[in-house]
Amino acid sequence: MTMKTIWEHRSHDGVQGMYSHASGSAGRDMAFGVFVPDHAPGATLPVLWYLSGLTCTAANVVEKGEYRAACARHGIILVAPDTSPRGEGVADDADYDLGVGAGFYVDATQQPWAANYRMRSYVEEELPAIVRSQFPADFARQSITGHSMGGHGALTIALRNPQRFRSVSAFAPLCAPMQCSWGEKAFSNYLGTNRQAWRPYDAVALIEDGARLSELLVDQGTADQFLTEQLKPQLLHQACTQAGIDATIRMQEGYDHSYFFISTFMSDHVEWHAARLKQHTAHE
């Protein structure tokens, strides 16, 4: 398991790095960003995963996310994976919402995608093993968040792995991909036409099928151009209400879908996760 350092910069009393490794899931090199706050020698720190949205690489949140001050204050490592495999020979599509930059955090079963688009395995299994072996990460304390397609990723990964994460939040998540054109296009291409195979990748469907979390936090801008057609937080609200999940869904007046929105509420999310990552649990 070899990892290459692309660059590292000291920032906010820690080190922000960009790294890469040869990924078995993706069949290509994958790059990812990690911020590690200063810490005592030998200490381990809790981990917050941030999954990015359509068209993004790890660089977007690393440059524009404004998470480092809060992560340093609370001693939290932030890991930012890429959104898809990239590089020569990787299948792609001319549209921004399929192919490169649009992995949707699924393991594709259909050609030509199945060869490289295994982002569920990558984010759930392969990259965590890399992070655990290479950084001072306390995997008993993990939380997850993400933006848009990455908010969908965070919600579905947490719903499928409720014991792994202390908390989950999202910025303008794609709440019910089976009920919007982005999701229907991606899932039909990656997973085929049998909609039953889509349900493990849809937060609302997962909750309908019995997956449970105690709580979640979502921020959603009211001026988000994708709110009505794609994101549909009201469907998540309904599903959570029926399932008894304590969902805090905050509609933020005038904010749009950009990093100008994400960066505004990032420190709130880091604080929210920090409070839960600091709680001691019975099995610790």
Add this chain to the structure above:
Amino acid sequence: MTMKTIWEHRSHDGVQGMYSHASGSAGRDMAFGVFVPDHAPGATLPVLWYLSGLTCTAANVVEKGEYRAACARHGIILVAPDTSPRGEGVADDADYDLGVGAGFYVDATQQPWAANYRMRSYVEEELPAIVRSQFPADFARQSITGHSMGGHGALTIALRNPQRFRSVSAFAPLCAPMQCSWGEKAFSNYLGTNRQAWRPYDAVALIEDGARLSELLVDQGTADQFLTEQLKPQLLHQACTQAGIDATIRMQEGYDHSYFFISTFMSDHVEWHAARLKQHTAHE
């Protein structure tokens, strides 16, 4: 005096915009960024100018500078000008340190630069008039900061206009451009070979020639690749000591020249300016 809105996004309880206008100084359209925190109707807010470094446009600090949270907290407008004229017919050079992206905040007197490279007039006179007419800015309360070439700009503009600014700070400024290769190359091209004509554009020379400020704040990373050859904070320290200027020059261990450094200390600088912008002075 017409101004065009390129884009606006709600961010950190305010509005971040990018604007442009036809500049007489530059003979071309010039773009600039402005962040305006929410404020009471009819209220005016103090203004912090941020001058960018070599190769940058206003977009770099707008995306990576992490100033909006602190500016919103203190009710401060931040204005980020471009670093040079741009566009068809504007003289340029193949190197990054001359021509487009490298205006050095001087009014060029030599051809081919003199036609468009009038960044001193632009930043000192033309853009302030635009900002004053278009935004809720209280010009009795202004401060200035900048990075690298823009730190040089901030220091020299403040030294030439001590009554205009309540406070000045800089991130890794070019302290004595007459004594480094970046400055010598730029000034000989823009201003000609008579070094006397360079002195109004060199912070150390301005102080030697009698310009005074009560105090200034500089942050400088110890791992900055340009520290020894180009930036030379020790020359500013010496000049300030001899002139009785209270210079706080903080060497920040392990930080480099990038926005990962700037963003780390940005809130410190905004707080420092805010404290001075809030003071009431005799003439108010």
